[in-house]
Amino acid sequence: MLFGILNLFGIVALWSLIPSLIKILLPTFDPFVLGFLRLILATLVYLVLFIYKKHAFTEIRFSWWYVSGGLALGINYMLYALSLSHTTASAGCLIVQVQYVTLAALATIVLKERLTSLKGLGMGTVLVGVSIIVIYRDGVTELIAPQYFRGNILMIFAGFGWGGYALANKALAPKLTSAMILLPIFFISSVVSYIPAHSAMVEMSMPSAKSILIVFFLGAVCSGGSFLFLSEAMKRLSAVLVGSATALAPITQISVANYLLGEPITIAVVAGGVVIITGVGCMVYSERSNSSK
Numbered sequence: 354m355l356f357g358i359l360n361l362f363g364i365v366a367l368w369s370l371i372p373s374l375i376k377i378l379l380p381t382f383d384p385f386v387l388g389f390l391r392l393i394l395a396t397l398v399y400l401v402l403f404i405y406k407k408h409a410f411t412e413i414r415f416s417w418w419y420v421s422g423g424l425a426l427g428i429n430y431m432l433y434a435l436s437l438s439h440t441t442a443s444a445g446c447l448i449v450q451v452q453y454v455t456l457a458a459l460a461t462i463v464l465k466e467r468l469t470s471l472k473g474l475g476m477g478t479v480l481v482g483v484s485i486i487v488i489y490r491d492g493v494t495e496l497i498a499p500q501y502f503r504g505n506i507l508m509i510f511a512g513f514g515w516g517g518y519a520l521a522n523k524a525l526a527p528k529l530t531s532a533m534i535l536l537p538i539f540f541i542s543s544v545v546s547y548i549p550a551h552s553a554m555v556e557m558s559m560p561s562a563k564s565i566l567i568v569f570f571l572g573a574v575c576s577g578g579s580f581l582f583l584s585e586a587m588k589r590l591s592a593v594l595v596g597s598a599t600a601l602a603p604i605t606q607i608s609v610a611n612y613l614l615g616e617p618i619t620i621a622v623v624a625g626g627v628v629i630i631t632g633v634g635c636m637v638y639s640e641r642s643n644s645s646k
Contacts, residue, residue: 364583379437385546388434389430396536424541431550432511437508440508444508454516456516479629483629
């Protein structure tokens with residue numbers, strides 16, 4: 354139990370840093386290059402895990418879930434970084450919570466999971482919260498500031514990408530270990546993200562040692578490590594507890610963005626954040642109710 358709680362703190366701590374670290378790196382790295390580097394570094398972490406678990410590559414059988422999950426995750430990582438080049442980390446980390454709505458909708462359609470009224474209410478509430486942040490900024494319509502609007506829309510599509518990845522993970526989980534799921538998906542997503550990143554990588558100048566260290570930490574530790582923490586937490590704690598804790602990550606992400614980047618915590622972000630977290634909470638509670646039946 355205690356080890357599971359520690360893993361949970363590790364997840365939230367690492368996820369709290371991701372939006373702000375990406376914003377810090379964007380002046381140096383092209384968004385597509387940054388997405389690719391995060392993915393390839395995480396892939397190397399999962400390769401080590403795969404070997405440590407004494408898996409054989411022959412154990413991996415072709416599945417369209419690997420392909421769809423890899424494509425979706427590649428889109429998520431690329432659009433997440435691209436979005437943050439046009440909007441704030443505070444708004445972005447809340448808007449991307451549309452990923453939970455995407456997962457719930459896809460699981461209902463593809464996996465035939467039951468959509469309860471409470472889960473439906475939660476999905477609608479999340480969308481309302483996202484709309485508040487997308488449309489308003491300090492009480493002024495976002496259309497007046499089109500650069501933020503563009504970034505916010507891109508973040509919505511990044512959330513769609515994560516939802517597609519999570520669906521693939523959910524479909525594969527009953528039959529495979531975490532290592533056997535994560536390595537193929539992250540490898541495919543690395544290949545996908547390399548295609549748009551290649552030309553920018555050729556043209557970019559050598560980054561500073563500090564930037565390289567931040568990229569390594571962001572990819573190997575924040576991206577790679579957080580999924581390992583998540584896997585360990587899920588083994589020791591209820592899915593409801595894990596889901597509830599990770600759903601609160603935007604609060605710490607906004608706090609970190611305020612501290613590291615000096616981003617103001619606006620009325621729109623606070624109002625939208627409260628609505629979004631309430632909606633995610635309804636969805637998590639709905640899952641608990643279903644699992645207890």
